[in-house]
Amino acid sequence: MNAEVAIVEVSPRDGLQNEKAILPTDDKVELVDRAVRAGARRVEVTSFVNPARVPQMADADELIRAIPRQQGVRYAGLVMNSRGLERALEGQVDEIDVVVVATDTFCRRNQGMTTQQACDTAAELVAEARAAGVFTTVTIGASFGCPFEGEVPLERLREVVQRVVDAGPDELALADTIGVAVPSEVNERVALARELAGTSVPLRLHLHDTRHTGVANAVAAVESGVRTLDASVGGAGGCPFAPNATGNVATEDLVYLFDRMTVRTGLDLGALTGTVGWLEERLGTRLPGALARAGRFPPQG
Numbered sequence: 263m264n265a266e267v268a269i270v271e272v273s274p275r276d277g278l279q280n281e282k283a284i285l286p287t288d289d290k291v292e293l294v295d296r297a298v299r300a301g302a303r304r305v306e307v308t309s310f311v312n313p314a315r316v317p318q319m320a321d322a323d324e325l326i327r328a329i330p331r332q333q334g335v336r337y338a339g340l341v342m343n344s345r346g347l348e349r350a351l352e353g354q355v356d357e358i359d360v361v362v363v364a365t366d367t368f369c370r371r372n373q374g375m376t377t378q379q380a381c382d383t384a385a386e387l388v389a390e391a392r393a394a395g396v397f398t399t400v401t402i403g404a405s406f407g408c409p410f411e412g413e414v415p416l417e418r419l420r421e422v423v424q425r426v427v428d429a430g431p432d433e434l435a436l437a438d439t440i441g442v443a444v445p446s447e448v449n450e451r452v453a454l455a456r457e458l459a460g461t462s463v464p465l466r467l468h469l470h471d472t473r474h475t476g477v478a479n480a481v482a483a484v485e486s487g488v489r490t491l492d493a494s495v496g497g498a499g500g501c502p503f504a505p506n507a508t509g510n511v512a513t514e515d516l517v518y519l520f521d522r523m524t525v526r527t528g529l530d531l532g533a534l535t536g537t538v539g540w541l542e543e544r545l546g547t548r549l550p551g552a553l554a555r556a557g558r559f560p561p562q563g
Contacts, residue, residue: 266526267484269513270466271302273494273541275309275340276510279318280500283545287321291328293541297495298332300533306338306359306492310346316502326353336397342373347387350396357397359435360384364402364422367410368439372403372501377422385429392430400426401435401468403501405451407442419451423458433464433490438479439501441472441508445482452486466490469511471497471550476511477519484525491516496538496549512551514538518558531558 274293278285285293290308297305307329313320322339329337336356341347350358362380363369369377388398402422408414426434436451443451448467455465467483469476469492480491497512514534520527531553538554 264524265484267520268304268490269516269527269529270304270306270490270492271297271513272306272492272510273498275306277494277498279309279316280502281318281498281545284318285544287325287328289544290325294329296537298335300537301529303334304336304338306340309340310349311342323349323353326355341387343383347390351394355396357399358391359399359401360387361401361403362422362426364404364414364419365408365411368404368408381425381429384426388429388431398431399433399435399466400429400431401437402426403437403439405436406438406447407440409440416454420454423455427459427463433466434459435466435468437468438470441470441476443479444475445478448479448482449486452483452488464490466492468492470509471511472508477515480511480516495534496541496554497551498541498549509550512553514553515551518553
């Protein structure tokens with residue numbers, strides 16, 4: 263396969279928000295810097311949310327100001343409401359990510375509103391951010407399954423995707439928030455999103471490896487034409503509002519896979535695996551990514 267895939271490094275935000283240990287701001291700055299030095303050109307830095315809900319993100323304003331900005335790198339923040347957007351714009355983020363959860367039960371747990379209300383809020387935030395010249399992504403959480411309502415019917419996803427497309431974001435992302443998707447579903451739901459979004463709105467996929475299908479789903483996404491994937495160093499992460507929502511697909515696992523498939527990512531595998539060990543020390547836990555345990559192949563001398 264001769265292609266190029268952009269990987270959005272989400273470990274500083276989605277990677278840390280579900281970890282028990284709360285990293286000092288200086289360590290978070292170092293994590294972002296390590297991602298950039300490994301070649302990441304889009305990094306999701308933090309969430310501008312209520313710290314009582316997500317204490318791991320309590321230093322969002324301090325963190326976004328502390329990061330040394332590198333030319334050619336886009337630094338993103340997740341926002342849920344107008345106050346979060348205000349904080350993100352004050353921090354001069356390059357892009358925002360707004361989440362809409364595909365099911366009402368999970369959406370209420372995640373952000374205290376129905377899916378329809380979340381779509382309305384997303385439309386307002388997208389309009390405000392774009393007026394400020396900031397790139398916008400809307401991510402549809404639980405696009406493949408919900409921990410509370412079970413299967414998400416294709417027609418339900420169609421309704422939500424259409425509402426999100428009507429909001430006019432620069433990018434649309436489908437999230438397998440609880441890691442239940444399989445490749446055939448990725449093909450099917452990416453095709454649906456492409457049908458509704460057309461070719462003018464780029465598609466992105468946010469994968470979790472809860473059931474060890476994340477890497478296979480990444481291949482299916484690329485074969486379906488998706489050129490932007492989220493991943494987290496070491497496979498750190500999960501959703502604090504979904505039971506058993508474990509880590510993201512590991513960045514280094516994807517880079518190893520794509521290197522062997524001659525798919526270009528622009529990321530340095532050695533730098534990434536070095537960061538896995540560094541992050542494990544600071545979190546005081548072993549991360550679930552496979553490559554850091556098994557090693558590269560062929561072995562490096």
